Amino acid sequence: xxxxxxxxxxxxxxxxxxxxxxxxxxxxxxxxxxxxxxxxxxxxxxxxxxxxxxxxxxxxxxxxxxxxxxxxxxxxxxxxxxxxxxxxxxxxxxxxxxxxxxxxxxxxxxxxxxxxxxxxxxxxxxxxxxxxxxxxxxxxxxxxxxxxxxxxxxxxxxxxxxxxxxxxxxxxxxxxxxxxxxxxxxxxxxxxxxxxxxxxxxxxxxxxxxxxxxxxxxxxxxxxxxxxxxxxxxxxxxxxxxxxxxxxxxxxxxxxxxxxxxxxxxxxxxxxxxxxxxxxxxxxxxxxxxxxxxxxxxxxxxxxxxxxxxxxxxxxxxxxxxxxxxxxxxxxxxxxxxxxxxxxxxxxxxxxxxxxxxxxxxxxxxxxxxxxxxxxxxxxxxx
Numbered sequence: 001x002x003x004x005x006x007x008x009x010x011x012x013x014x015x016x017x018x019x020x021x022x023x024x025x026x027x028x029x030x031x032x033x034x035x036x037x038x039x040x041x042x043x044x045x046x047x048x049x050x051x052x053x054x055x056x057x058x059x060x061x062x063x064x065x066x067x068x069x070x071x072x073x074x075x076x077x078x079x080x081x082x083x084x085x086x087x088x089x090x091x092x093x094x095x096x097x098x099x100x101x102x103x104x105x106x107x108x109x110x111x112x113x114x115x116x117x118x119x120x121x122x123x124x125x126x127x128x129x130x131x132x133x134x135x136x137x138x139x140x141x142x143x144x145x146x147x148x149x150x151x152x153x154x155x156x157x158x159x160x161x162x163x164x165x166x167x168x169x170x171x172x173x174x175x176x177x178x179x180x181x182x183x184x185x186x187x188x189x190x191x192x193x194x195x196x197x198x199x200x201x202x203x204x205x206x207x208x209x210x211x212x213x214x215x216x217x218x219x220x221x222x223x224x225x226x227x228x229x230x231x232x233x234x235x236x237x238x239x240x241x242x243x244x245x246x247x248x249x250x251x252x253x254x255x256x257x258x259x260x261x262x263x264x265x266x267x268x269x270x271x272x273x274x275x276x277x278x279x280x281x282x283x284x285x286x287x288x289x290x291x292x293x294x295x296x297x298x299x300x301x302x303x304x305x306x307x308x309x310x311x312x313x314x315x316x317x318x319x320x321x322x323x324x325x326x327x328x329x330x331x332x333x334x335x336x337x338x339x340x341x342x343x344x345x346x347x348x349x350x351x352x353x354x355x356x357x358x359x360x361x362x363x364x365x366x367x368x369x370x371x372x373x374x375x376x377x378x379x380x381x382x383x
Contacts, residue, residue: 053207053208053209054207054208054209054210054211054213054214055205055206055207056204056205056206056207056208056214056217056218056221056223057204058203058204058218058221058223058224058225058238059190059193059194059202059203059204059223059238060193060202060203060223060238060240060241061225061236061237061238062237062238062241063132063133063193063202064186064189064190064193065182065186065189066133067132067133067136067137067189067192067193068182068185068186068188068189069185070133070136070137070140071102071140071180071185071188071189072171072174072175072180072185073167073171074102074140074141074143074144075095075098075099075102075144075171075174075180076091076167076168076170076171076174077144077167078098078102078143078144078147079091079092079094079095079098079147079170080163080166080167080170081144081147081148081149081152081157081158081163082094082098082147082148082149082152083149084149084151084152084155084157084163085149085151085152085155085157086149086151091166091170092170092173095174095179098147099180101143101147102140102143103188105139105143105146106136106139106140106143106188106192107188107191107192107195109139109142110135110136110139110191110192110195110196111195113135113195113196113198114196114198130198130199130201132192132193132196132197132202135196136189136192136193136196139192203223204221204222204223206221221239222238222239222240223238223239223240224238224239225237225238225239226238226239226242228245228249228251230249230251230252230253231251232251232265233249233250233251233252235249248266249266250265250266250267251265251266251267252265252266253265253266254266254269256269256272256273256277256279257269257273258273258277258279258280258296259279260277260278260279260298262277277297278296278297278298279296279297279298280296280297281294281295281296281297282294282295282296282297282300284300284303284307285300285304285348285349285350286307286311286314286315286349286350286353288350289311289314289315289317289318289350290314290317291307291310291311291314293307304345304347304348305345308344308345309332309336311353312332312335312336312344312353312357313328313329313332315350315353315354315357316328316331316332316335316357316367318354319354319357319358320367323367327367331367334364335357335360335361335364338360338363338364339356339360343356343360344356344357
């Protein structure tokens, strides 16, 4: 497919010479570095006592995938910066050669990393990360920097938005056309990981005398690959990450955070809690006239019944603004006594309770406000 990519995309990527096309077909030369995965051979004593040992080749699949993801942007950056300002070359025309150089460079740097780290650690002013992703990302950046031509170094090109756009476009073209498959990048990433992970935090370096022992270990190795068992989740990770994934998996079914009876996917929990959850907190329907309670949605009916008298007084205060508090209380009691059973309780909000009160007042007559009280209020207002 890589050959097709170069043939079919010549208009976009430039003319590719025959030698480059031949290299595309030779995937072993450009994808997989010709090095042994293990850089620490067994001692002579080990071979004598136990014979050839079998290695566990399991690793942290998440870190390997993450490392493999930086290769394509690094290659894109190197190709774009290497051909910027040129008249006869474009990124696609050098992609094959630069990819091979990149793999060789990363392999050599990773093999020499242990010695390099010892030297750097001796310098107290230099901070050295021991995380494989950080280490290999730095290698990729160093390689991309080494491929910059003179124009890209002196023209201010490195800081331009146009450069970033060209790199993004070229990386996207390579992804669409399958120029460097993720599976092949991951094979390279595995080798690089084992070379730089000298503390064995992200790969297993255990050795066994027999295939049976190795097979038994593989079933329990903390780096064995696992699939998430939650329906809808396609995540794959090593066994040591199972607990961490379980804490963040968007497809895990959980009890409602607001303690309703429903069990909801983590990714749908927020929507459930603010829309349909019967336990979501809402303001009392009479909040605007004075009731400041916030209650679970499913208990609104109970709240209205328990606080009917106070809701009635709030509405009466709005209707009869000139009445005293004492008058309102007496009038509210009279209205409740004259109302038929359930008439006021059926009111679900401010509007419906206001209509019910006015209907009752039409039957029993208006509220008589004390004249002296009304005059006193008018006198206070006029001042």
